Amino acid sequence: MKKLIIDRVSKQFSAVQALSDVHLTLEEGKMLAVLGPSGCGKTTLLRAIAGFETPDTGRILINGQTVFDAQTSTKLINTKPEHRKIGYVPQHGVLFPHLTVEKNIAFGLSSADSKRQTKQQKAQRVIEMLELVGMAGLGQRMPHELSGGQQQRIALARALAPSPSLVLLDEPFSALDAGLRIALREEVKATLNAIAATAIIVTHDQEEALSMADLVAVMRQGKCVQVSDPVSLYQYPTDINVAKFVGDAIVLPAVVANGSIHSRFGTLALAGGCATDSKSATIMIRPEQFVVSPPHEQQFGGHVLKTIYYGHNALVHLKTEDQWGAQEIQMRVNGARTFSPGEYLGLKIEGAVMAYE
Numbered sequence: 496m497k498k499l500i501i502d503r504v505s506k507q508f509s510a511v512q513a514l515s516d517v518h519l520t521l522e523e524g525k526m527l528a529v530l531g532p533s534g535c536g537k538t539t540l541l542r543a544i545a546g547f548e549t550p551d552t553g554r555i556l557i558n559g560q561t562v563f564d565a566q567t568s569t570k571l572i573n574t575k576p577e578h579r580k581i582g583y584v585p586q587h588g589v590l591f592p593h594l595t596v597e598k599n600i601a602f603g604l605s606s607a608d609s610k611r612q613t614k615q616q617k618a619q620r621v622i623e624m625l626e627l628v629g630m631a632g633l634g635q636r637m638p639h640e641l642s643g644g645q646q647q648r649i650a651l652a653r654a655l656a657p658s659p660s661l662v663l664l665d666e667p668f669s670a671l672d673a674g675l676r677i678a679l680r681e682e683v684k685a686t687l688n689a690i691a692a693t694a695i696i697v698t699h700d701q702e703e704a705l706s707m708a709d710l711v712a713v714m715r716q717g718k719c720v721q722v723s724d725p726v727s728l729y730q731y732p733t734d735i736n737v738a739k740f741v742g743d744a745i746v747l748p749a750v751v752a753n754g755s756i757h758s759r760f761g762t763l764a765l766a767g768g769c770a771t772d773s774k775s776a777t778i779m780i781r782p783e784q785f786v787v788s789p790p791h792e793q794q795f796g797g798h799v800l801k802t803i804y805y806g807h808n809a810l811v812h813l814k815t816e817d818q819w820g821a822q823e824i825q826m827r828v829n830g831a832r833t834f835s836p837g838e839y840l841g842l843k844i845e846g847a848v849m850a851y852e
C-alpha cells in the first residue's frame with residue numbers, strides 16, 4: 496500500500512524555485528532518503544509533507560488521505576500539521592531542557608488523538624518507547640544528563656510514541672561525531688524496522704542515504720532527478736552529476752558502438768539501459784571497478800602518484816599516459832595493500848560501465 500503520495504508539488508520563495516514538480520511515492524514500511532546538496536529543497540519538501548510549508552501546486556496524500564490539494568475547484572485542502580499523524584525528528588535542540596526524559600516522551604502523547612488515552616496507558620507507552628530505543632530505566636534523567644546520541648534516541652522515542660503514520664527525520668545525526676553517527680544510524684534503522692515504520696530521512700550524506708534507505712530520491716535545484724534503490728542509484732546513476740554526488744567517479748570520453756564502449760582502457764562492457772551508439776559519449780567508472788591485473792592480462796596501466804589511506808580501504812591515484820593523452824584515475828584497494836609512488840601497475844576494469852551522450 497502507498498503510504499505517501501507526493502504529486503507534482505511545487506513551492507516558490509520569491510525568485511527561488513525551492514520545489515519544482517516533485518513526484519514521489521513511498522510504500523508502507525519503507526524508508527526513503529531524500530539526498531541532495533545544500534539548498535536543493537530537501538527541508539522544504541519535508542516541511543511540506545509535515546504541513547509546516549504550504550506548496551503552490553500539487554497534492555500530498557498520507558495513508559490514503561489527501562492532506563494537501565491545491566487543485567480542487569472548490570477550496571484548498573490543507574490539513575493542519577497536528578492532524579497529519581506525522582512524527583518529526585528535527586536536526587538538534589530537540590528536547591525540552593526543563594522536562595525529564597519521561598515527560599519529553601509523554602509530550603508526544605499530548606495531541607488530540609492521544610487525549611483519549613488514560614494516564615496509565617500513556618505511562619505504559621512511555622515505558623515501551625524507552626525500551627524500544629534501548630534506554631529503559633532512564634526516564635527520570637534530565638536531557639543535559641544524556642549524551643548527544645541518547646538525546647536523539649529520546650527525540651525518536653517522542654516522535655514514535657503516538658504511533659504516527661509517517662516518521663520524518665531531518666538530518667537527525669548531523670550534530671553527532673562520525674563514530675556515533677554510524678552507530679546511531681544502524682540503531683535508528685533497526686528501531687524503525689522493528690515497528691515497520693514508514694519513514695523519510697533528509698540528508699546530504701550519500702553514505703547515510705545508501706546505508707539506511709530502501710529508496711533514495713536525489714534532489715537538485717528543487718527537482719527530484721532520480722529515485723532508485725541504493726544499489727541501482729550507485730551503479731546506474733541517471734547522469735554524471737548524480738554519479739559524482741553519490742560516490743567517487745572517474746569520467747572519460749569514449750565511443751559507444753554496437754553496444755560496447757571503446758575507450759583508452761580498451762573495449763568495455765556497456766551497462767544496460769545506456770544508448771548503444773555515440774561517437775562522443777562520456778563514460779563513468781567507479782574506483783573499485785579497477786583491479787590490479789597480472790602481467791599477462793595487462794592491456795593498460797598507470798604510475799602511482801599517491802595513496803590516500805582510509806583504514807578499511809585506500810584510494811590509489813594513478814596517472815595513465817598513452818595516445819589518448821594523460822589522465823589521472825583513482826582505484827579503490829583493500830586498506831592493507833601498499834603501493835609506492837612511481838610504481839607501475841597493470842590494470843583491468845571489472846563489470847559494466849555507464850555511458851552518457
Ligand SMILES: Nc1ncnc2c1ncn2[C@@H]1O[C@H](COP(=O)(O)OP(=O)(O)OP(=O)(O)O)[C@@H](O)[C@H]1O
Nearest residue numbers: 508511513531532533534535536537538539540699
Ligand atoms: N522561508 C523561506 N524563504 C525564502 N527562501 C527560502 C525559505 N525556505 C527555503 N528557502 C530557499 O529555498 C531553497 C531550498 O531550501 P531548503 O532549506 O529546502 O534546502 P535544503 O536542501 O534543505 O538545504 P540544507 O541542506 O542547507 O538544509 C534555498 O535556496 C533556500 O534559501
